Amino acid sequence: MLFPDSITRFPRTDWKHVPFSCPPIPRGMLDAKARWAACTASKRWQAAFDDDNDGHLTTGTPGQLDAVDFAVAVFGVAYRMKDYMRVISRHRKSTIASGEGWRAITDLVIQTAYDIACTSVSNRFQNFTLPELDYVRKFARGAMDSVWDEGIDSLGTLQRTEYDEDLFTDRYMPDPVSIPLRAFTVVNHELDHDPEAEDKKRVLLVDACGDVVCGYRGKDLPDEYRKVVHPWDHTSPPGTPSQSTTSSPTSSTPSCDNQHPTDVSLH
Incomplete structure (x- = not known):
């Protein structure tokens, strides 16, 4: 081949x-x-x-x-x-x-x-x-x-x-x-048809050990936790140059x- x-x-x-x-x-x-x-x-x-x-x-x-x-x-x-x-x-x-x-x-x-x-x-x-x-x-x-x-x-x-x-x-x-907190949304089916669901949903910030550090309502979640992040963007492994893969x-x-x-x- x-x-x-x-x-x-x-x-x-x-x-x-x-x-x-x-x-x-x-x-x-x-x-x-x-x-x-x-x-x-x-x-x-x-x-x-x-x-x-x-x-x-x-x-x-x-x-x-x-x-x-x-x-x-x-x-x-x-x-x-x-x-x-x-x-x-x-x-x-x-x-x-x-x-x-x-x-x-x-x-x-x-x-x-x-x-x-x-x-x-x-x-x-x-x-x-x-x-x-x-x-x-x-x-x-x-x-x-x-x-x-x-x-x-x-x-x-x-x-x-x-x-x-x-x-x-x-x-x-x-x-x-070195691993930043990650955001997880709590499932709440009561908000399935609520037009304000994004603002009302509960979001938990979890550390690398799986422990909940704090929580927010959707409307109060800091911007840095709102975007979908690739695993490589979460952290730089030890000794890894900061360059694109x-x-x-x-x-x-x-x-x-x-x-x-x-x-x-x-x-």
Whole structure:
């Protein structure tokens, strides 16, 4: 299968259709944590590409990139390739026949994403020690299994593997203290046909621990709590640059202009 350059770009920058969960994300929710971690790690790599130090990653700082950042960002690319496969399958009206068949194919996808990342990073940061593929798979395989959807990615069932949350994702989870209060409307069917329902409804502001901090009538709710907010706009995970997740590659990012579409042989 041929993958367009925009799909295989490392690091991934387009996350607009990814279903993120609002933090804090509970332990064991592997799919949500994998998505959040992959986006955060990818942003860190993008910041490094945008502001490298003459081809050398800055060491000894909180923003230092390591093997975990690499492995998690590789999954970000593989995850996008996986979703592209889903689109093509829907277009062709075909679905992979079994979970094990899907795993074999996505093993190749992970390897391809790894190769792309190795090329992009080694061309820019000669002092970065690239981890082995087996190390990357310790996260990427379990993370890929966590985002598998039965009947959509493949037919049949899948015996999912897991990954080490402590090692690969917990470092990317935002500090609960940094998470702003969120507004929840209390359901009141007595207001269903009331033209002033928006002003009368009860709205509770809840903190990251799920505790109610205060409440308002709709008309008194502060403006900052009225708009629908994407999870990424609620808080910036630790070490995340304040930039758009859909930013275009700059002149200092790996260029795809002269590359050919990536081909993954699917047997």
